[in-house]
Amino acid sequence: MTSTRQPIFVILAEGKLGLETSKTAASVVRYLPDRVMAVIDSRHSGLTAQRVLGVGGGIPIVAALAEAMRVSGQPPQALLVGVANRGGTIPPEHRPVLFEAVEAGLDIWCGLHERLADDSELAAQALERGVRLVDLREPPADLPVGTGLALQTAGFRVLTVGTDCNVGKMTASLEIRRALTECGVNARFAGTGQSGIVIDGAGIPVDAVVSDFVSGATERITLQAAEGADVVLVEGQGSLFHPGYSAVTLGLLHGAMPNAMILCWMPGRKRIYAGGYDWLEIPSPVRAIEAYEEAMRWAAPQLNSRVIALSANTYDQSEEEARRLVEEAGRATGLPSTDPVRFGAEPLAEAVEEARRAAD
C-alpha cells in the first residue's frame, strides 16, 4: 500500500523500535514500506525492519541520522518522530536529532501532544532552512459538539474497539479495508490517531481534541469518510477499561455511532497497558463485548449496535497457541474470530458484509 501524499521518511525510533513499543514506527513500516527509507534505532543497527518487526522487508535500521542520509536509493524528505515519553512529549535526548534533520533539509513530522511549532528555536531554524514542521496532532480549530449526525450516513459504519489500548484497532481497520476493497466494496478508513493519519494522509487526532468536542470531531471525520462509501471503517482509540483513555473511547463511540463494532484484543496481555495500571486486569472478550454494547445503548438505543467479530493480536504467541486462543475466543463469544495479520482479515470482512446485508 503506497500513497503519493506522504514524503519519503526516515523514522526516529531510537531505543524503542518494536511492535508494542513504537506503534507509529511499526505501523508506518507495515503500511507504507515504500515511503520509509530507513529507521533509526542504534540497538538494532545493521538489521532490517523485517528481522526486527516481521514487516518492512529490507528497510535498513541505522544507528544515527547521518548514517540514514548515506543509505543509497531515494533520498529522505522527512524525519518522522516515532519515539515519545509518557504523556506525549519528545524525549530531550532526541531533540538534537530534530535539529540535525532540519539542518539536513528534512521536514519533520510528529504526532505527539507536544508540538514542534511550540519549540521556538526549532521553529526558527526550520524557517531559516525552508523546511516544514508538521504537527499531526493539531486538531482543527472549529470542531462542533457531537449531535449524533453520523447516524445519517448512507454507508455502514464499523468501529474497532478494544479490551485495552495498543491492541491492534488501527491494524484491524486497515486490514478489513483491504479485504473489503479486494471484494469490490467501496470501503473507506477514517483515521483518528497519529499513525492512521500518517498512513491514510487524512483524519483528526481525536485524543488531542478538547474533551467537549471529541464526539463532534469523530462525527465530522465519519461523515467525511462516509461520502460515497459503502462502508466506513472508523479507527478506534483507547479502551473503556483504561482509566487514562476511556474518555476518548466513549467520545469515539458516541461520535462514530457505529452500526457494528469489531472487538480487538491481545490474548497474551493480562494487565492494562503501560505503566501505572498493574492493579487492573484486562477483561475477557465476553465481558468487553457487554461493555461496548451497553455504552452504545446509552446514546443510541435504537441502533442496536453489536460487536460482530473478534480481531486478536497474537504476535507474541506461537502459531499453534495463537490458533488455539483465536478459536477458543470464537467459541466463547459465538463470533467470527481471527488474527487479521497472521491468519487474514477475511472473517472480519465477511462479518461486516453480513451485518451490512442484515441492516438493509
Place this chain on the structure above:
Amino acid sequence: MTSTRQPIFVILAEGKLGLETSKTAASVVRYLPDRVMAVIDSRHSGLTAQRVLGVGGGIPIVAALAEAMRVSGQPPQALLVGVANRGGTIPPEHRPVLFEAVEAGLDIWCGLHERLADDSELAAQALERGVRLVDLREPPADLPVGTGLALQTAGFRVLTVGTDCNVGKMTASLEIRRALTECGVNARFAGTGQSGIVIDGAGIPVDAVVSDFVSGATERITLQAAEGADVVLVEGQGSLFHPGYSAVTLGLLHGAMPNAMILCWMPGRKRIYAGGYDWLEIPSPVRAIEAYEEAMRWAAPQLNSRVIALSANTYDQSEEEARRLVEEAGRATGLPSTDPVRFGAEPLAEAVEEARRAAD
C-alpha cells in the same frame, strides 16, 4: 456563603437569565449573592434576582452595563460573562459590552471555550486600561494521563452524576457540602466546571482539557481537594447518555474514582438537553444507576462504587408534584431521594455519611 477571593461582579446574562438558560449566572447568584451587585438582562430590567430566579434576594436586574454602574452600594470590580452560544463562543452582539466594561475599568471573567485573551483588540484595550481578562476555562498546561491515583485518598470520594447535562450536579455537590459542614464533617468541593470554579475559587475546567488528559485532570483536583478532608465532593459534568458530552463524563468517573455516586436528575425533562437531541429519551433513574455502576466497574471493579442517593431538580414542578416525583423515584430505586434545593440536602448528606461508615 461568601468568599473573599472573588471580586464584586456584574453578571452579563442578556436575553438568557434563568435557572436552565444561564447556569453560571443563576448559580453564582445562588452561592455568591454577596459578590453580585447586579445582573444584566433587559427582558427583566427593574425586577430582582429573587423574583426571576427564586434566589439572590434584592440583587437588581438591569438593562445595560451603564445602569449597573449607577446602582448604589459596592462598586463592581468585574464583569462575569454569563451568556454563550452553543459550543461556547461569545455571542457577537454582546462583544461591545465587554469593551464597555473594560473602558469602565472592570476585569472580565469568562468561562467559555472561546478565550478572551485570543481577542487581540480586547486584550490590547485591557492592557491599556490595566484590567485583567480572566479565562476560567484555561486548563493547566502540565496535566498527566490518569492512572487511578485518586483511589489512594484518605478522604471518601463522592461524585455527582446525571441522567443529562444541566440537571443540578454542581448544586447537589455544594448543598451536600453545606449539610456535611453543618454536621462538623470536613467536606471539600472539587470544582470541574466554570460555575463551580467561580464559586469555589479553585478547580480545573475538565471539559476544556484535551481528551487524553480528562481523567488525569480530574485525578489531580480530586487529590488536591482530598488533602486533609473527610469527604471530597467532586462536581460531575455531562452525562453518559449525552452524545456530545459523554466523553467528559467517563473521564470524570475514571479520574475521580468515586467511592460513591449521587445521581442527579430532572423529572420534568424527557429528552436530552438543548438542541439536536430530540430523538433521544432521558433514561429513568433506575436505568441511569445501572449505567454509572457498570462504567465504574470497567476501570475499578474492586471499588464496588454504587449510586447511594438521588438528587432531583424539580424547580419546574408544583410542590405537590415535586414531592410525589421524588418519593416515587426513591421507591423505584430503594435509595434516599430529595430535591436538595427545595426539600433540603440532609438525606444526601446522611447517605454519604452512612456509606463512609460502611467503607471504614
